[in-house]
Amino acid sequence: MVHVIIHDEAISKVSMEFETEEEAYNFYNTYAYNVGFSIRMSKGLKDKDGKMRDRTFCCSCEGSRGNDKRNVNVNSIVQKQGKYQVLEFIAEHNHVTSSPIKSHLHRSQRRLIVAQAAEIEMAEASGIAPKSSLELMARRASGRENLGFILDDCLNYIHTKRTIQMRARDTDAKMMEAYSNFGDVVCFDTTYRKNHDLAMLGKKPRTILTDQSAAMPKALEFRWPETYHRLCIWHMYQNAAKHLSSVFQKFLQFAPDFGDCIYEYEEEDEFINARNKMLERYDLKDNVWLHQQFKLKEKQALVYDRDVFCANMTTTQ
Known part of the structure; x- marks a missing residue:
């Protein structure tokens, strides 16, 4: 029943090929968005030159239960002749997936693009509260589900920016000496x-x-x-x-x-x-x-x- 509303070409299959590891991750993440769960990178193995030879992507809940060691919703790829090929795909979950309309809330589906980060900074500098700034950006995007991030991401970005600025001020003396x-x-x-x-x-x-x-x-x-x-x-x-x-x-x-x-x-x-x-x-x-x-x-x-x-x-x- 998991794949009832998903087109067949959007589902991973054994022997499916990708040019890069990133391309394979993005394909699986899009699939996860349509089903209603978040993904993460799991185990991987590099060759002697340091290039990733095989990689496993999985549901973010995989392995989180100590009394259940089964593989659940796993997508494993292995490099063959310069491309990455799907070696194993397990579609089952040991938990209930969310409704696809809530997929934008999952961690792997969220990201701040450059333009959004700049707008958050400008809003903060103008004294606009992050929540108000988020609401305005969501209205322009025709809904929070189209925004690509949530309030927590906005607050984390501001916190990180402030931390960097504080550390920069602490390095003035060292900067002068180095110069x-x-x-x-x-x-x-x-x-x-x-x-x-x-x-x-x-x-x-x-x-x-x-x-x-x-x-x-x-x-x-x-x-x-x-x-x-x-x-x-x-x-x-x-x-x-x-x-x-x-x-x-x-x-x-x-x-x-x-x-x-x-x-x-x-x-x-x-x-x-x-x-x-x-x-x-x-x-x-x-x-x-x-x-x-x-x-x-x-x-x-x-x-x-x-x-x-x-x-x-x-x-x-």
Whole structure:
């Protein structure tokens, strides 16, 4: 009876193949959403090169009862000839699944996308309570079931953000000491009042990361003309969330495609081609903000700084 309302092609079958472990996980997670349960990664085995050879995904309740060691709702995959193949699939549960209309509440079905995280931060900075912010976002998404996260996720995100900020303040003294000793890379936050302390040390860094402040390029060119200037990717994502919020919410694949253009490509022509395909796929060829960002591509896309020392730093946060 579990599969009465599910199309046959959406159910795992032995010998079914996937290109990647992530693709197999997403397929099983979609199946779980339709049935009404949450999943998690279980045991896995890597080969001598550290690549995952086989992996078991299971219902989040599997193995939780000490007096019941049966395998329940298990999906096991094994790598064969470069692909992952389903080795075993057990559909039964030893518990009652939820109604599919409540599937959005399960942990494996929830996630915050970049645009939503940015909106949560802006709401908090404006004094809007998380619950009120969530209600507004849910109305725009035509219901909480379409939002992709719950209030607990919102509160956890805010807590994590505050914790990071507190730790950052505690590291000021260590930062000053490290800069006096090394001074190769500087992350410059134009909203932080103590930045002038760095300038007083009299050292010129090899690379500096800043937000997209209009005054920074001229100031840096005048003060440190030999220093390589990059833009903070975190701030760039924040701006993208503001200017492209509707695109992030409408297309789940846009965030990965956007991120690939920033991080993944080794050659400039690959980056240009990928960006053009992204603009075409999401009908953004006339987007003014994206065209403005393209003029700054040498300071944002990592393809342009492969030979520049940045100490693996891409953000001021």
